[in-house]
Amino acid sequence: MPESAMINEQNLSHGSRSRSRVDLTERQQSVLRAVVEDYVLTAVPVGSKSLLQRHRLGVSSATIRSAMADLEAVGLLSQPHTSAGRVPSDLGYRVYVESLMREAQLDPTDQLMIRHQFSQVQLTSNEWLRLAASILAGSTRSASVVTPARSRRARFGHVQLVQLADGARLCVLVLADGNVVQRRLDRSAVDRVSGDTPIGQAELDAVAADFNARLSGQAAPAVRRRTAKPGSLESAVGETVASLLEEADAAVVEEIITDGITNVLEQPEFAQGFKLRGVLEVLQRSDFFEQLIPLLARRRGVHVIIGHENSIDAMHDVSLVFAPYGQPDQALGMLGVLGPTRMPYPRAIRTVGYLSSLMNELITSHHEHHD
């Protein structure tokens, strides 16, 4: 009896490219699942016979062959050449991820171990992002990517002006999302206005207090609008603050933290280094992850992008499993893994999912002392 595969949302949303609803018999499902899992494990095209002896499907190789032929006809499997075993297509992986995969929860033991590691480290420093990246990379044996939590739009929080020992003045700007950026004031601009009265810490404090009273929550354009005319200390500060805000806007994810690149180097599909070239380039430039942010803001949960589903050509041979963390309205970041399409999806999805919710929890309780 052909029985249609249940689409099992499993608390995660997907790339949603081709939600092509494929009807498969139960046998076809088992075979597809077996092929995916064997291939992920061995990296060798899997044939009907080897499938037979690794999984206890109660049928003969001939039957499996015919199932495989069916699956190939629907575009879920393909063979590298005529007389080789089958390999899952991108679509095949998709179906596997959406309806054939078991176990969506991370093993409680692992959960505890991860949680413990996070308890050891300061949340403020970006050491904890590195930790997340390292855990991700280690547990999935893929490359991992973590971006710091940044608000989509940088907003003024609090400014502090500091007279330094060497005579320069430092402008420390706390953004509304809690991040801190700083820059020295342009000395020549300050000197120009200091002709009449020398500028000391008192003057700086006064200007800072004024800014703090007037600009709380404002974004870069508003700050620029409400800034005094040139020639004053206020204008120099305003210029600096505005420019800091703009810079924070531009570089939404200015730094991305990666780990485990060597893991994917080890995968046989990337044995010839040049295949990695494009991927590495994308990973280095941060623009790509900026594109991802809106998508993440719209739908929470774990996203999976498999091979050609990715709009970027260089990423056609890799899959991404990633999720946002943080609050959409406040600071939002993402974390995920990048590996060959032949990726241990269950493990990756579990780990990314757990880590994202854990980091959510940590960031929230830390931010709001929320309880």
Place this chain on the structure above:
Amino acid sequence: MPESAMINEQNLSHGSRSRSRVDLTERQQSVLRAVVEDYVLTAVPVGSKSLLQRHRLGVSSATIRSAMADLEAVGLLSQPHTSAGRVPSDLGYRVYVESLMREAQLDPTDQLMIRHQFSQVQLTSNEWLRLAASILAGSTRSASVVTPARSRRARFGHVQLVQLADGARLCVLVLADGNVVQRRLDRSAVDRVSGDTPIGQAELDAVAADFNARLSGQAAPAVRRRTAKPGSLESAVGETVASLLEEADAAVVEEIITDGITNVLEQPEFAQGFKLRGVLEVLQRSDFFEQLIPLLARRRGVHVIIGHENSIDAMHDVSLVFAPYGQPDQALGMLGVLGPTRMPYPRAIRTVGYLSSLMNELITSHHEHHD
């Protein structure tokens, strides 16, 4: 007449492993130089005949062969197999770098272009380190590494305590070298002491002023010693400051900026990705560059480490060309390139040298308004 090669210091110091002084005839020098330059260009073992037609040495191939045999006997050349051309050994590159290379100065046009690019970018943000990395990578077609300028020992400069909108208190610490770190105060610790009097910005300012008066220039241990007993706001701040200083100490180069890794992926010697594995791992972990810092503090100038001269096994197939920038007593950083031993040394040394002196100049004039 055998004429000994002049060791030409060229304003740069070297790995200084085996300053084995080798006496070479003028012909041998020319041949070695030609072999190195050809091989760097083509990546193909160079034979006597092909050498003949690319360079106008006024002799026959047989003569060159004999010279090559001599060079091989001294260990400056080697052949991959009996009937192949010659390839420079690590020692061969060393001799080339120390005495055979011409032109130690970067082309003035390039100098101007680089200087111009730097004028476009804020010195404070680490955008300018990225720029340096990008220039290095682009101009040498190797991977580049830049570390931020950090002082060897983090010292207290100035502290500022800020009451945030969400109720938390932020501790912003300006280090003596001008870097800024920050961390939220441990809320529970603060709450515990605030029983009697609520803590507002005024109280925070008072504590900060006290710290600034007492602790200028101190390192972590001193701060810890001179911190009040537990239970006060002072102690909470002191704890945070000390811990920030310690963290800055531990992570002397906590983040390293790299660029152009894909360049070295393109090199034929790394066509099989796994060879890069070890190198990438070293590049990712920052410990290695920490080891380099003392060396750099001792001797300024461009350093070259070729292949096996490197104490780290994973780096036996690559060369490093790097130099420090900044002031040894203040903040010190390094920049350099990493590529196959078959590297365009003259170009790399020129670029690294120029960039290091340029960044020195910029950082100095920016720091001290020095003129």
Place this chain on the structure above:
DNA sequence: GTTGGCACTCTCGAGCGTTGAGTGCTAACG
């Protein structure tokens, strides 16, 4: 000391069977 000549070595790539895993098809079976 240099050079032309020459025999020798060794890698590289093309060509070519052999092997074996894997397939598709078909005819028999329950």
Place this chain on the structure above:
DNA sequence: CGTTAGCACTCAACGCTCGAGAGTGCCAAC
């Protein structure tokens, strides 16, 4: 009608040989 055993077929991978070519070392002559 779905399942299965059997069989002919395909095709990458492997190992082999063999010639080409680049490069060498050596030696006798200049």
